[in-house]
Amino acid sequence: MAKTKHYRHNNGAMYLMLTPYVLLLFFFGLLPAILGLLEIPKPSMANANGGWDAFKIVVHDFRFAPAFKHVLGFMAIFVPLMIFFVIGMALMLDIKHSPWKKWLRMAYIVPASISGAVAVLVWYVILQPTLSPIKGALKFFHLTESTQIWQQKNLVYILAIMAFFAVAGNWILIQYGSLQSISQEILEAARVDGCSVFQMAVRIKIPLISKYIIYMSVLVFAGGLQIFVEPQLLNGGIYSGIADAWSFDQLSYNLAFMQGDFGGASALSILLLIPSLLGALLVIFKTDMFEGAQGHIKKKNIEVQGF
């Protein structure tokens, strides 16, 4: 960190330059969290007497348990699939370096541009046996009618695959990048010592990139918990009623904008914020991912990847 303590000059200009960001941080980071908390105890249709019962009321809402089940099912597929698949792919890419592999990496990143509303459109077509670009594969699994696929019970799988394709490519590249940070000296030593490719991956590479794996897991978990656009568009724009209040964010949206219950919606938002916050704190304080930011490392000893 640049040390300027011995300059006893006025920091006014510095504070002025910092102000725009701090204002944004206050108004759109801290203040909404406070306003959300203040909104919760206000009396509403659902919480006629007001007070902190809003949390209890929202948890006992008849749509909460189904949304919980859906999101839990979705996360149980999406998060492990992401972690194992991404790490596996990154390790495979890392086995042998060939110039043509850059084309593979370019291909992996393409689905990341298909997210949200566009992902809904594209996956509607992919899972439509008459239109699908993978007709052959669908036929192989005897899927010839769209009604066989687009059913409520299949949504956890469909949405998990959609979410997976939208983010997996980016993370494969990022984890491949993290593997590049492992010193060649260590890898060479392991190779000389007779490590197989598998042993090298499990005993050397994965432990050395574990903080990046935790970082990815936290971001993937926090993002998955907030699933909204895909079920909302499927429900409203394609198959009416297939995913009504399917996820927590949809329930929160319905509470606020269909029932005018902003207290209940805020209570749900705050409940959802807790696991994300815990994940963030885990990455910040329990891994050394950002240790430089906490001033533990002397400047002369640090090296930052990428820059």
Add this chain to the structure above:
Amino acid sequence: MTMSTNGLLKKLRVSKPSGKVRHQHPFSTFAVTTWLVIFAILSLIPMIWLVLAPSKTDKELSYRSPYAFGSFKGYWNAWKHLRYFDNGVIGTWLVNSIWYTAAIVIIATVTASLAGFVISASNVKFKKTFLISTLIMMLVPPVALVIPLFVEMDKVHLVDNPWSVILISSLYPFGAFLAYIYYTTSIPAELYESARLDGCNDFKLFSKIALPLSTPLISLLAFFAFIGNWANYFMPYVMLPSSQHYTLPLGLGFLFLSTPAINPGVGATSVPIYKPEIALAGALIAVPIMIMFLISQKRLIRGMLAGSIKE
């Protein structure tokens, strides 16, 4: 092998040295390569469909191969048809998407780079609090606060005003953190010291010393701000209820709802919006992001791993 390598290997409990370098079996190399190629092909399929679909007519989409190219005129026809919808509102959505994203990219990049610079080059108070709160905001998904943000925007009468989305999305903690890391590690403190001795004030320190050395940082910040906001759906969906203020992704969702293209619930309409038209709207959203990703692959990796500081 150095001592430190030995130590590390011991720590990692590597198997007993055999003294032989093992080579991978040719079959497993072949299997791995085949799988890597298969996944690459799978990754390309959705985009290939999206880009080719508008070249065909709706009928052709049903009976021709999904990988067949129709004609260039098909794109023009699809665009013409989209223009019939609601007096050419698609043009407004496109312009909205461009200007909201441009405003966000500029405000976010400027505020984040200034913040990163100040935290790295000065001794302002509450540095640690600032960094921790930035890290927390960076790791919590922005949509987590959508409802409270709506309540806030409603209080200041900014709902249905594009500035609500622009200002909210301009908070860029990830960018501020990247800028902090960049300035801390790329610009030696001695440079600031000598500039100060030469009479530079703090503004000049940023504009004459830090900024000219920031090209890689600025492009990185602009890249992440662009990809994070061009296709954003939830925030504008909540904040901007009027279709005149929609962005392209919101407009695409609106087309799903109000045309029979992919919604069997909507009866026939006089506006010729079918799958090729919808696919063209989708391609207008996805292709710019794809281009950005392809030309900025390295930026993506650098940015996401820049937080990692190692001894």
